[in-house]
Amino acid sequence: MMLIEETAVPLAALPLAEFKAHLRLGTGFADDDIQDPVLESFLRAAMAAIEARTGKVLIExxxxxxxxxxxxxxxxxxxxxxxxxxxxxxxxxxxxxxxxxxxxxxxxxxxxxxxxxxxxxxxxxxxxxxxxxxxxxxxGYGVAWGDLPADLAQAVLLLAAHYYEYRHETGLAGGCMSFGVSSLIERYRTVRLLGGGGA
Structure with a gap:
């Protein structure tokens, strides 16, 4: 079996402004958007990690x-x-x-x-x-960020912020996910019984 993602999450659907506010980054400067590509990559990585853990597609x-x-x-x-x-x-x-x-x-x-x-x-x-x-x-839950359940949206921001804050760390354990993120996504995780029979 092979699952292929045929279309990617468009940049317009990513919550860059919300993420900047979450990180408390300064605004009003001429180079406000200089970190946008980096922030975008952390948001995409956080979304991918949460989708992998829950089996839920966030953006359509x-x-x-x-x-x-x-x-x-x-x-x-x-x-x-x-x-x-x-x-x-x-x-x-x-x-x-x-x-x-x-x-x-x-x-x-x-x-x-x-x-x-x-x-x-x-x-x-x-x-x-x-x-x-x-x-x-x-x-997916919808085409826009506002279509996501609030707890999943918050989990993405928390995990992306974690990636951003620890971007220079190489000693973190594989699959590291904070308790706050884990608790927010727990109800979305699919429980597989009997080795995933029928799934």
Whole structure:
């Protein structure tokens, strides 16, 4: 299985002004924007870390997910949430021939933690031996920073500030995340049972 981010978070959606205020950086100077590229990189890194920990997509963008077999032909759980829409479903056989599956053969079952691709009938279209299915979908809380839940938005700012303050530290433990950030994102983390069965 392979998840590919097809579109990136646009710069306009990043909360640079809020982040500067959070860091209490000075304003009104001619070179106010000199640190913007650095601040942008810390915001993107913080968002990526929180998305990885929670399995939630913060700012809306498009993804493609390629898999070799359905875990359950009655419904395939999608790898991230919240999913807004299924854009397309393609089946590719061993000879690299592509079959576009029409939307009447599947539907999206929305869920805050575990959205599922459901069949239009009783079973999802079969994937040929040696073939793949490619699901293209849009996921995220919204297109703007203000669309995020307040606790997730605050967690991003806290983690980005942590990265900024300790940008010269090389001795921090791998996966270091402060208690404040961890507590803010805890309710968004997906609990996987039985080795992630069905996920």
């Amino acid at each position: 963008r498009e993804f493609s997910w390629v898999l070799n077999a359905w875990r359950d032909s009655e419904g395939q759980a999608l790898p991230v949430a919240p999913v807004i829409a299924i854009v397309s479903l393609n089946l590719r056989n061993r000879a690299d021939e592509v079959d576009l599956v029409t939307p009447d053969h599947y539907r999206l079952e929305r869920d805050a933690h575990r959205p599922i691709l459901r069949p239009g009938g009783t079973m999802l279209p079969p994937i040929a031996p040696g073939g793949t299915a490619e699901i293209v979908f849009r996921a």
